[in-house]
Amino acid sequence: MSADVKRGAQKGSESDAHADGPTIDVVESTDDTDLSPNLLAEASVDATLVDAKPPGALALDEHESSTANGKEESKTAATPSEDGPVEEKPAEKEEQQPIKIRLFGRTDVGQVREHNEDNFLVADLTKQSRGLMEVDRAQTVGARGTVLGVCDGMGGAAAGEVASQLAVDIVYGKMIAGDPPASGDELAARLVSAIESAGQRIFAEAKADRSRRGMGTTATIAALVDDHLFLGQVGDSRGYLLRGDRLVQVTRDQSLVNQLIEAGQLTEEEAETFEHNNIILQALGTAESVQVDLTFVELRKGDALLLCSDGLSGMVRNDEIREVLRSIEEPLEACRELTDRANQAGGHDNVTVVIARFDGEGLRAASKDEIAGLKYRKYELPEGALPASSDARGAMSPRAMTMKSLRPMGGGRDDDDGDYPDSAADPVRLRDEPVDLPRESAPSWLATMLIVSAVTCVVVLGYYFLR
Numbered sequence: 001m002s003a004d005v006k007r008g009a010q011k012g013s014e015s016d017a018h019a020d021g022p023t024i025d026v027v028e029s030t031d032d033t034d035l036s037p038n039l040l041a042e043a044s045v046d047a048t049l050v051d052a053k054p055p056g057a058l059a060l061d062e063h064e065s066s067t068a069n070g071k072e073e074s075k076t077a078a079t080p081s082e083d084g085p086v087e088e089k090p091a092e093k094e095e096q097q098p099i100k101i102r103l104f105g106r107t108d109v110g111q112v113r114e115h116n117e118d119n120f121l122v123a124d125l126t127k128q129s130r131g132l133m134e135v136d137r138a139q140t141v142g143a144r145g146t147v148l149g150v151c152d153g154m155g156g157a158a159a160g161e162v163a164s165q166l167a168v169d170i171v172y173g174k175m176i177a178g179d180p181p182a183s184g185d186e187l188a189a190r191l192v193s194a195i196e197s198a199g200q201r202i203f204a205e206a207k208a209d210r211s212r213r214g215m216g217t218t219a220t221i222a223a224l225v226d227d228h229l230f231l232g233q234v235g236d237s238r239g240y241l242l243r244g245d246r247l248v249q250v251t252r253d254q255s256l257v258n259q260l261i262e263a264g265q266l267t268e269e270e271a272e273t274f275e276h277n278n279i280i281l282q283a284l285g286t287a288e289s290v291q292v293d294l295t296f297v298e299l300r301k302g303d304a305l306l307l308c309s310d311g312l313s314g315m316v317r318n319d320e321i322r323e324v325l326r327s328i329e330e331p332l333e334a335c336r337e338l339t340d341r342a343n344q345a346g347g348h349d350n351v352t353v354v355i356a357r358f359d360g361e362g363l364r365a366a367s368k369d370e371i372a373g374l375k376y377r378k379y380e381l382p383e384g385a386l387p388a389s390s391d392a393r394g395a396m397s398p399r400a401m402t403m404k405s406l407r408p409m410g411g412g413r414d415d416d417d418g419d420y421p422d423s424a425a426d427p428v429r430l431r432d433e434p435v436d437l438p439r440e441s442a443p444s445w446l447a448t449m450l451i452v453s454a455v456t457c458v459v460v461l462g463y464y465f466l467r
Helices: 004-013 037-051 157-176 185-210 256-262 316-327 330-346 370-374 444-466
Strands: 100-107 119-125 139-140 146-154 219-223 226-236 238-243 246-249 293-299 304-308 351-359
Touching: 100 119, 100 185, 119 157, 119 351, 139 444, 146 157, 146 304, 146 351, 157 185, 157 219, 185 219, 185 226, 185 293, 219 304, 238 316, 238 370, 246 316, 304 316, 316 330, 330 351
Parallel strands: none
Antiparallel strands: 100 139, 100 351, 119 146, 146 219, 219 226, 226 293, 238 246, 238 304, 304 351
16 A cells, blocks of 8 residues: 555544665774775775665775875775675565456436436556456456446436536546556546546536536546545445445435435435435536545455445435345346346436445455444545645535436435534535525415305305395
8 A cells, every 4th residue: 555545544534654764874984094096996996886786785984084285185985895795686566466356337217217317437447448348347456547437417318418428438538648646646636637627528518509508417436546445526426335244325425415414404204305305516517616525445355336326326225235235246236136126116217336346465354343434534635636726625615506307315324324524524515504494385276275265255154144
């Protein structure tokens, strides 16, 4: 694991890393005798040999001599050790043990929609291979890493599909550009920048074409190059991690419903029938810039990652999702089972699922504490890792709220999903003032009938009294 990844994790999870450099011993001669010309010549030859050796191979003897007239400059000669020059082999770089991934992705139009506006991304960045051919379903993480993602488009049949397709294409293009990431911080910064670039491009396309005005997409993108899995989040698609018997949501929904739940103004039971559950706080393409919520997970052997659109999380409860991931080991079969369950529950929206299972010698087994301690964890990039225009930590503006197509919330979080930081530390806020919830009132037709009935009664009673 790279030291800079550890530094970033230290800010969010109080972990650190240390690196010890080589030690060079310098021996200073205190001999006051003058060097003979022959000895100086031999030392000069030996000094040439010293320059070609690694530090620490030889000790340096410093000799100062002065001439009788006091005008001769000091001279320093390097002498070999008693046994002569020793060739020291450079330390071999420790080879990273392999991390293996088995994965699959699936998208389904659902039971109600006529078009599928979802898209997903599965790519081996080292091989620059993108897709789900047989050879792509089992990967070994290479120097460039692996990227997975789910995007849920909005804005109409054509526009929503265009937005989500643009998002996965641009993210993939940005992630394979340039040299392989030298560190985890560089990979994380590249992930945030790629998501932001996708948002800017979608916004520009919508601005240029009136028929696509208002199009946008959510984005939940995961990337790894070692045992640190980074997730960039915009919108309300979700990332879950199964470790042992626990399924934990490792992303945060950027939605009005989630903000109200965290503020204590709405219960999870009320959220399932909440009138405004179709409002998300931001999406790629609806504004010129977005704030990417960057989180991370330190992977362990046997972990399973699930990325999904709310067509799954809104229709299938978390305990069902957990049971499927625990009981079905093969990602292809698990994807099929989850999409089938969402359709059986009503299939009100497009359903997209990506599942990845992690194994290999590069990961160690999870301890009981690591299973119990799995939770949502923000990752803070070091200063200067992102361009000045980027912001993966800033607060979202209320004007960024976006109306999605109405979709029921049949799902909801279970006990394992309460692993969010305190809302006071949450950088993604709506407004400080309380939100006024809509109150239940009598239907307008009922009120009209009551008024008409009252007027009729008054007229009838007046007629009889005036007779």
